[in-house]
Amino acid sequence: MENINEIEKKWQNYWDSNKTFKCENGGDKQPYYILVEFPYPSGSGLHVGHVRSYTAQDAIARMMRMQGYNVLYPMGWDAFGAPAEQYAIKNHIHPKDAVKENIRTFKGQMKSLGFSFDWDREFSTTDPDYYKWTQWQFLQFYKHGMAYKDTIPVNWCPTCKSVLSNEDAAGGVCERCGSQVEQKEKSQWMLRMSDYSEDLLKGLDDTNFADRVKLGQINWIGKSTGVEVDVDIVGGGKFSIFTTCPETIYGITFFVIAPDGKLIKELMDRVENKDEVNAYIKETSLKSSMDRTELNKGKTGVEVKGIKAINPVNGREVPIFLGDFVLGDYGTGAVMAVPSHDQRDFEYAKEHNLEIIQVIDCGDISEHAIEKQDYMGHGYKMINSEEFDGMTVDEAREKIADMLEEKKLGKRVNNYKMRDWIFSRQRFWGEPIPMINCPDCGWVPMNEEDLPLVLPDVAEYEPTEDGESPLANITDWVNCKCPKCGHDAKRETDTMPNWAGSSWYFLRFMDPHNDHEFASMDAMKYWNRVDWYNGGMEHTARHLLYARFWVQFLYNIGLVPNKEMIWTRVSHGMVLGSDNQKMSKSKGNVINPDDIVKEFGADTLRVYEMFMGDYQMDAPWSTDSLRGCKRFLDKVERLINKVNDKAGFTEDLESIQNKTIMKIEYDMTHMGYNTVISALMILANTYDELESITKDDYHLLLTLLNPIAPHITEELNERLGYKPICEGEWPKYDEEKTIETTKEIAVQVNGKVRATIKISIDDEEDTIKEKAMECENVIKHIEGKEIVKVIVIKGKIVNIVVK
């Protein structure tokens, strides 16, 4: 098509000025909420990867609107975060100005691709009107005892004087300056997310997330069931351990406690080798910021001399060790060690010359431990376990746990890997945490009516000398009055993490202009929830978990209608460079969507990205393949020359037309976008074989292609003299016409295809059998052999088994 860019612009303007895709809350139509993850508007512009998922969701949105749904397909900006802050520090401009510019670019690119977003609902997480409510929700967390301050170690670069994220501190060195990263204790806001472990797990049953997404969530929550056992210390005192293998408790030959835990601090007075122990504690704290895989070739640790623990089930006195493989913040910070049945304990025992007692008669353990997955479920018997000797492992497991509970030595408990959410960032470019520290009253929440607490306009964004947020330097802003007693007080200068704004944005889209609540209950009840949420695989664990936690909390305090506000969640594959590598500037394999739109048109790019492969998997870029999609659109355009004056549909085409409608509907809703295109190509090829087609034939093809290639189809449809496709209806198929009356099926002899026969759908089994037997090549293969049986699967296949 000539002037493709002008034609695309024409239709983009049409949609804009007619507000074609604006949707209202309410009405007779059934609501349907389609969501794509809103992007971080980076300086490098829209990525072809964005185009893939936005086009896919756009196609569904466009189809469903034509099908009569009230579709909400919104877009916004997740614009807080470190890159904008770094950029601002470097160039001495306010990050909000950089963000504004980037948003302008992104929005222009999105418009040039013809996405049918309802732009009237657009917002950025950095808008005070939006983050006012993020802050308000934080106050609700605080008021319900869900937010608290705790001192935890952070990664600290002594050269940059800056707190680093785990990513920036990878390998134990600062990513920017290469200095050795240290650990520094800092008081941080935390959200009690671990309280929601079980609810977040159970809630998955009320969602329709893809299995791999659910699994990601389940793994992240990391539930394990076991027994917590009290252990007495010789000469007084006790601690507890958590184990998932109570059946091995008689095999304990030592205990290991965390060097960063509280227990060792309590015991320190009685430790005989204090110097050694303290040195090890120090060593561990340095190590914790490092990439542990590198360092952890051996099992390090020291014995805590002078203190012995008592195995609660048999009274044996065993040594206690300090080992850095035990984590202070998981379980109880102490473990029982059974080297015979745990490989890690085994290695540790070998390293430190400790005793090994086998308690399950499952084979030779002189070379390595025999672990749970190998001893459970095989009927192995217990040994060296007093009254449990001779029982099967599976039986003893329950009986030992029962005994521990009866004797009040322990109890069955669940443990979760998921920790509380560290909610403080020592950054400028984030939502300020609306808390005030008063010398008399302590931490006091801001009054809700004083929100938003707006970020100040200043010129410098460098962090302070001691790693506080840059906000700490802005005394005008920091100094304030205590809302409770009115005395001088100081604001919290930490800001919220990037995850905060994205934890509830999908609720705001339901009611984006509400200025007295974050979204009205009516609006949320109308949309009910996000019906279909698409995003990257990298966000299926954390972002989704944070968002679900946030929603569940809001539900529990009565502010949202459902405990789960997201129904279906799917994730798309990446668009890789043509070298099959992730696109990156350094590799020089980046494709800029603007260039493609300019040269080939937005529709070609959209069609290609839908056609390039399985939507849920990574796919490499191919400009040759893109050209093929351009050729397809050219062919569709040429077909207009075949349009005749006849009314209605061409009779010979009815079967394929109905089948194509059916297939496209199915494939679109099952993410089979590539086969949608292929079905359309087949339909176009079929049209092309005919001398002429009717207007309706052509209009049908344009309508079916419209969700993926909206510009060119509208243009051609207009030339046909029809009203715009986006204002029309999606075609309905006639199920009867999709059923073929005659079919070609294969005839096999001993499972090998030897012929094909034409059958009619109402042919009886005997008729089909007869037809099969008449085939020349079939006769050749069954001649002189005994027919054992003939399998006839109606409408599918005939298989003749001979001997």
Added chain:
RNA sequence: GCCUGAGUGGCGGAAUUGGUAGACGCACAGGACUUAAAAUCCUGCGAGAAUCAACCCUCGUGCCGGUUCAAGUCCGGCCUUAGGCACCA
């Protein structure tokens, strides 16, 4: 180490509940049209044996084994690869 995907022509990929493997597209080759090129159209295109030719035959979905009349698809055991988690008791 653990978890999760993936492995099908020269390439991207189809095959919806086990039922004609390779749809659709790309690349390539030959031909038509053209003064020529582009565009377009036609033909071929998994490997192999054989043949004037067509039919036809053998093998073939990472590897080994199994279930079945029938396996890319189901089961058991491996290998390779991508991503996630990583001393989680």
